[in-house]
Amino acid sequence: MSKEIVLRDGDVAGVPAAQYIRMSTEHQRYSPDNQRAAIAVYALERGFSVVETYQDSGKSGLSLSGRTELKRLLADVLSGSAKYQAILVLDVSRWGRFQDTDQAAHYEYLCRSAGIPVHYCAEPFDSEGGTVASIVKHMKRVMAAEYSRELSGRISRAQRHLAGFGFKQGGGQPYGLRRQVVDENGEPRFILGWGEHKALSTDRVIFVHGPERETGIVAAVFEKFVRKRMLLGEIAKWLNEAGEKQPNGNPWRTQPVRTMLRNQLYIGYYVFGTTKSNMGRKTRAPGSNVSRVRVIEPIVSEKLFAAAQRRLAYDPRRKWSDDEIRTGLLKLLDREGRLSYDLIEVCPYLPRASTVAYRYGSLTKAFEAIGIGGSSRCKRNAVGQPYSDEELLAELRRIYEERGYISRHAIDMDESSPSGRFYIRRFGGLLPAFQLAGFDVDASSQRNAARIRRHAVAGANGLPKQRPPVRGVSDADIMSGLKRLLDEHGYLSTQLVDNEPSLPSVGAISRRFGGMQGLYKKLGYAESFSEIIRAARVRRGLPLLAVPRVTKRKRPRKVQIV
Numbered sequence: 001m002s003k004e005i006v007l008r009d010g011d012v013a014g015v016p017a018a019q020y021i022r023m024s025t026e027h028q029r030y031s032p033d034n035q036r037a038a039i040a041v042y043a044l045e046r047g048f049s050v051v052e053t054y055q056d057s058g059k060s061g062l063s064l065s066g067r068t069e070l071k072r073l074l075a076d077v078l079s080g081s082a083k084y085q086a087i088l089v090l091d092v093s094r095w096g097r098f099q100d101t102d103q104a105a106h107y108e109y110l111c112r113s114a115g116i117p118v119h120y121c122a123e124p125f126d127s128e129g130g131t132v133a134s135i136v137k138h139m140k141r142v143m144a145a146e147y148s149r150e151l152s153g154r155i156s157r158a159q160r161h162l163a164g165f166g167f168k169q170g171g172g173q174p175y176g177l178r179r180q181v182v183d184e185n186g187e188p189r190f191i192l193g194w195g196e197h198k199a200l201s202t203d204r205v206i207f208v209h210g211p212e213r214e215t216g217i218v219a220a221v222f223e224k225f226v227r228k229r230m231l232l233g234e235i236a237k238w239l240n241e242a243g244e245k246q247p248n249g250n251p252w253r254t255q256p257v258r259t260m261l262r263n264q265l266y267i268g269y270y271v272f273g274t275t276k277s278n279m280g281r282k283t284r285a286p287g288s289n290v291s292r293v294r295v296i297e298p299i300v301s302e303k304l305f306a307a308a309q310r311r312l313a314y315d316p317r318r319k320w321s322d323d324e325i326r327t328g329l330l331k332l333l334d335r336e337g338r339l340s341y342d343l344i345e346v347c348p349y350l351p352r353a354s355t356v357a358y359r360y361g362s363l364t365k366a367f368e369a370i371g372i373g374g375s376s377r378c379k380r381n382a383v384g385q386p387y388s389d390e391e392l393l394a395e396l397r398r399i400y401e402e403r404g405y406i407s408r409h410a411i412d413m414d415e416s417s418p419s420g421r422f423y424i425r426r427f428g429g430l431l432p433a434f435q436l437a438g439f440d441v442d443a444s445s446q447r448n449a450a451r452i453r454r455h456a457v458a459g460a461n462g463l464p465k466q467r468p469p470v471r472g473v474s475d476a477d478i479m480s481g482l483k484r485l486l487d488e489h490g491y492l493s494t495q496l497v498d499n500e501p502s503l504p505s506v507g508a509i510s511r512r513f514g515g516m517q518g519l520y521k522k523l524g525y526a527e528s529f530s531e532i533i534r535a536a537r538v539r540r541g542l543p544l545l546a547v548p549r550v551t552k553r554k555r556p557r558k559v560q561i562v
């Protein structure tokens with residue numbers, strides 16, 4: 001924050017103002033200092049005193065995204081907490097190179113409407129306004145946006161041109177490869193480490209093979225995925241157990257393994273330009289703009305790489321058509337008389353409610369698509385008017401009088417009342433709504449009442465009640481109890497553990513040991529989540545997920561990890 005100019009009597013000299021500074025890249029080391037100097041001269045000449053500074057370093061001016069300081073400036077101005085009466089900016093382009101010029105004008109208008117005008121210190125027009133100033137300012141905004149468009153196009157063409165010669169265009173190196181810096185004559189200079197960049201603009205970066213150990217592991221990953229039919233998670237686990245890390249030092253996960261299997265550098269080709277993000281909008285580039293050039297000797301064969309792509313492209317998940325979803329919604333509506341998130345979530349012939357909402361944009365739009373005019377759950381009172389807060393609270397009192405208790409389940413089961421989700425949105429939660437309705441409840445009392453009701457229903461139907469929590473059981477007793485279950489049944493599951501009266505609940509065991517999967521591994525039952533799922537599907541007689549068959553041509557090469 002800049003220092004204030006203080007007079008002898010303690011008052012700030014001049015009109016208090018804030019300065020906004022932005023530089024596009026981290027390479028513009030002296031740009032902030034230059035902007036401060038120009039703004040200081042302008043402030044001295046016009047009688048301003050800079051009392052606060054907002055600075056976005058290394059941020060693009062194409063959008064508001066990522067510009068935290070400009071967001072903070074706008075928030076301070078609109079909230080009325082700003083301690084200044086003007087905003088000083090070097091020029092129109094520092095305020096932003098928004099592609100929609102109205103966006104820049106909009107942010108400036110918000111400040112001006114709050115009584116804090118924006119002054120451009122290095123512009124020829126008068127910041128106070130006027131017809132000519134408005135025209136020139138608009139032209140400057142158009143010129144700033146056009147400059148960004150032209151610069152983006154030039155950079156994109158230059159990158160595609162250099163990529164056509166096999167020169168790397170930004171980013172880190174994949175596992176098993178290294179980045180080699182070469183001079184303008186193609187002579188090698190040095191190898192770049194992770195996070196390092198070339199120093200000279202005339203230098204170029206190419207790919208070279210990494211250590212033989214890493215290239216061998218890359219080949220082994222493709223072999224395990226294609227020949228041995230290992231899952232991505234299993235390969236990630238194998239790499240982590242072998243002590244291997246990603247180039248950035250992170251442990252292996254499913255997605256990095258997938259990225260490795262899709263990288264054409266392992267068959268010797270550098271591919272650049274499949275997508276373009278000019279002006280911040282990422283889209284798929286046409287095939288004519290994609291550069292694909294042979295740069296190194298392949299680590300795996302093209303046949304093995306193609307087999308990996310076929311397996312990656314295979315998706316065993318169910319793909320729901322629009323007709324299937326529409327038919328299922330109509331069937332559910334006919335059966336239940338209404339539609340809701342919870343009903344769709346448990347419906348066996350419909351996808352998840354989140355899938356339906358994603359397909360149509362929202363559940364309301366999905367309901368409108370089948371002709372029921374939005375959510376089928378009533379959101380208006382008997383005379384067709386929107387519910388008032390007092391009417392909603394009266395509905396809660398009615399449900400309580402009819403059932404003897406109040407809960408979300410009771411609200412959802414009442415067909416003439418809005419859903420529990422509607423109450424949550426209106427009052428910020430069910431407990432606040434219950435308290436406003438006059439019910440002396442809290443979270444603990446609600447849980448106790450629900451448990452009593454479940455026990456009563458279970459007793460009336462001859463079912464066993466929920467067992468009380470088991471306390472005072474040591475870690476050794478839990479491990480021995482789980483081992484006994486494994487020996488008796490040949491498997492472990494949450495249902496099996498919950499039905500064992502001598503053991504705490506699955507939730508209590510998970511909280512104590514940090515999860516059940518680690519316990520399964522210690523007991524020798526299953527080491528990964530996928531193994532647990534496969535064992536459960538086998539017990540239930542369900543088929544395992546199929547994968548495309550790849551003919552085994554030759555014996556895979558063995559790679560020893562030491």
